[in-house]
Amino acid sequence: MRGHSLKKKELPEGDFGVAGAHTARRSNPRVLQVHHFRFPAVAGGVDRVVVELLRALGPHEAVLFEVGGWSDRRLVKKHVEGFTVYRRRLRRPSSKASWHQKVWAVLEEVLTLAQLALLLRRERIDVVHLHTLQDYQEYFIRLSRWGLCRCLLTLHRGETLGFRERSRQQQERWRRILDRCWGVSAVSRSLARLAERRLPMRKRVRAVLNGIGDPAEATGMVGAEFQGESGYALCIGALEHYKGHDIAIEAWRNVGRQYPELELRIVGSGSLERSLRRQAEESHARVRFMGALRHEEVLETLAGASLFLMPSRNEGLGVAVLEAMSLSRPIIASDIPVFQELITDGDDGRLFEAGNAESLSRTVMEVLSDDQSRARLQTSARARFLKRFRAAEMVAGYRQIYREIRSGAASDAGG
Template identity: 35%
Template sequence: MSSPWPILHVISALTTGGVQHQLAKVVTHYDRGQFDPTVCCLSRKGEIGRELEEAGIEVEVLGDRVSGFRFRTLRSLYGHLRRQPVAVLRAHKYRSSLYAVLAGRMAQVPVIVPSFHLPQPARKRRRRCLIRLLCHWSDRVVAVSSAVAQNLVGEIGVPADKIQVIHNGVDLDDFRDLPQRQEARRRLGLSEHDWILGAVGRMKRQKGFEHLLRALPHLEEGGLRDYQLLMVGEGPLRPSLERQVQEMGLGQRVKFLGLRRDVPELLRAMDLFVFPSLWEGFGTALVEAMLAEVPVVASDLPCIREIIPDEDFGWLVPPGDEEALAQGILRALQDSERAADRIASARERARERFSLHKVVATYQQMFGELLAFKGYGDGRG
């Protein structure tokens, strides 16, 4: 029996974040008979790195700064590839791709596949040129949504036939056998009588949490009195968001829960999930809420339309519009007539389109086809 193909994933850091979580989910679910994964982070190992090691995945840490471009980092990654040759080199986000594609070409790695997780800024001419060059030197480019793919083609100038859209995936096993809503609330010590709203994500400007907080007074103007908002996650904006809550007199309404490992159970306790992002490449937390059978209100962004195409699956509101966000929340809470059908449709859509099993199978098929095209057997281990 042939040995599995070695595959290296490169990322700037393995601290907690959506891209890092998705990387960890994918590499721990590869068919080890076909692919043998390792991970290299340019700077810090972080919590996700330690979890990968506990799962038996080797993690290499270069230990360099991630800001700017450092030839030392390029030499270190090239040296790693020379010492431990790989068949497939995967890079996540722009900065990691910059190092990985260059080092991979120098080390003559057979298959190089960078991925982009957010729309890239077209106004930055130097970045546009570098992304086009990196994609030219790659065998395939992954975009996590059609919206990101359209940005790469229309704004950056990447050839469309170089790009493959592979959405992020969610492990369906994490959402099996969840408790009923009232039981979930009891376990978490939440009120059985309040409306429970929730938001999950890294606390940074992109996620729009400050707009969500500013929308809360409009809820009370609309007649919603008994509610709590659960804010799940960490990030650089948490201190300012906490100050905003105190300044608005919302200390009894809003709870900051930090990083949690029981997100499916937390989602299950909610009456409504709110996703107020200002820009996104995908919306994994939104898919998780749909799987937990929680109604969703989200920003109307192109990538979100790939998850929630219309109001048969959830409510969409203009990003950054606090009054519209409040009205969307009120409509969602008041719409008991169609709630069950909408929840069921959303859950089924999430299961069919965004399962981790389907995503991993798509990646493995892509790697196999690229290896076979390069003349490496039939692409199998």
Template identity: 30%
Template structure:
């Protein structure tokens, strides 16, 4: 049995952090033993431990932390680690250095475009890590982005999509009960979005679209699920627009499946995405979706079949697409059914874990000659 050390420089909550935990917990346990190494305690540590994963915190507070690398090296030797799976920039670069010292292969996952590519040293660092690596992108869009920004050869990059658990659909009685729990009448229409309240998630554009939706569908409630730095400004904007009675800011929730069950439409106004876990979970829950045409979204959503793709940063097209689904329940149900089927065929957690497992086996088989990088 091979031991995989999953390294994360972020402790969540977020899509990348959820993949760290899900991947570590979902690998074939007859072939792989997962342990987790985090730069700091927090949400991710709690999630990993709740799933029975041995989790270590290796404190880290700056670039090129030699003490961290020493502690990580000792952990690798003590736990007899066979391959390192690193997530995000700091974990990737430090993980690459300690992997070379410890002579173990590295798999590194970049979850999105973020800001890493704006600094020359970050682009150089990824090129350095990838010289002896096979890179993997979580979407074709991210693959193209990495190639363009780093100059890495296209044939050095493959795609492994994120995956989610298959979701049992709530029946009508359950959905009605969940609505009552939220204080909503059965005939209320519900539009929801799941995502941290950061500028890149585009919530401000959804707020701009809401008055346009309410003109035609005045009995609609909008659920914003997530926490973040924009909570106060977004609440202020909702009040300024006169829609505060129709917008619920629910914060970080641990009952997202229940909240998805009450939604008639899942809307995601992001300005940038890697491969959205929130979107995949909404589709797995058989929800029709309206999302922006950014990142990996067009690779998940089939326009006019499982949902609608709209331009980022524009409220009128977003409102128009939401109204098209709210006004046609039969079409919305058909889109949701097709979305669920698509996830079950191509974007399950099992498929993702199996593909990473094959990648680990490939890396271990040629140890210590090469590292493997996933983006």
């Protein structure tokens, strides 16, 4: 075991959350979920997964730490939907800061560590669950080294793809986080394999597939009947390069020649919004930008879509695909590894060649022209969702890892 391993003499009975007497009395570990969002708002797939985990675990097993913004200088405790929620900024000093700024940053760091240590003890936390690789997670890694908690890191998206492009300082920070976590998981098998190849660590990455509650069951929503040319196709996701919205817009120029009334709607916001709008105008494609919507509005828009498109260049898993499956929408996605894992081409969805707008437009027109095939895609998509992607399966997977981490079974080598 390494320097951050726990020894019984370091944690006397009844002391901090890992080895106290209260731990032995609880069958399920008490977990601090750490993520940068404001509960219960859902602005993306990672937010949705964290909310699902919280609600499934319940207030007795889960506490939330919201990583706040610049103005959140004090540690604030509140209660939301019965959950204990803490909020504070966790900032790291910039390498370009002046000497007096660095002094203040060090003082704030000491105060933050003290507050987090008291939080862990007060809430009797066994496991700290970190979501996506972020610099601020080093605070919890340091507390783990001091024997105050054990950390699980879950990779949700392309953290693995850009590691070598990061600054040397950030690479070293991420190495420390990966090396000193008690376990690392990923939201799909393909992302787990990619992480093991590309990230500098010796751990095995466990795959725990994302799962969600059934929107159709929870809200009574039912996917609308196919509207044909008078309906719309839908893309959901941040307006960033990896989501591939530019591919969908380019493809829609070809689709529009055969289906001139069929609209492409894009839900989301991001840094590429201006360039994507310009691309749509120049191509004369029938495209509408919906902006960022509340989650309830996203589901309503999805339920009414004739087609759901996911033209991503890379993804962790893609929660929007699961929502489309649950609402029986015909799905067309790029053939990147994670979507090959989710979708059986021609059975519960269609796959097109990633990055190829012509392949996407051809697949869209094939689905639109074959009523029987489209109906089969819709029925099979919901059946696959119910079989493999319910929240209960995801929560069971994480609970197993939490227990292993609490007991020490998820060792440095095993992850």
